[in-house]
Amino acid sequence: MGKRRRVAGLAGAALLASLAVLRGVASATESSVFFAGRELGWACLLKGFFGFECPSCGMTRSAVMALGGDWQAALSLNPGGPLLVLGALLLGATLLVLSLRPSADDARFGTALRRLKLCAFAYGALTFGVVLTRWALHVV
DSSP states (O other): OOHHHHHHHHHHHHHHHHHHHHHHHEEEOSSOEEETTEEEOOOOHHHHHHSSOOTTTTHHHHHHHHHTTOHHHHHHHOTHHHHHHHHHHHHHHHHHHHHHSOOSOHHHHHHHHHHHHHHHHHHHHHHHHHHHHHHHHHHO
């Protein structure tokens, strides 16, 4: 197995493992995030200064709720949270599968990684667009 395959596999495994650990130590409600049983006292600076939410308000709570399986509440807080979680799961799983897939051709592996980068960029742009659209509709 080549170095690029090992790195891709380790990155995918690390991403999936970090999501699993976060699922185990974090929880959220509509108004708070808890890490290892302690409430995190975060506040939005934009909301504090200007009186309205920023595009990422609710993203942490939404992502933690999505990891916990409460997709409906997560989507209502900020649709970017579940999209972020889904994207991270897909990216981690894809990297792991690509690294384990038997292939003697490193050129094909490189092509697959380039395609994955393009897809990840497009997915990130889509998620960013959803978050900005939700924020614009919320502010107006």
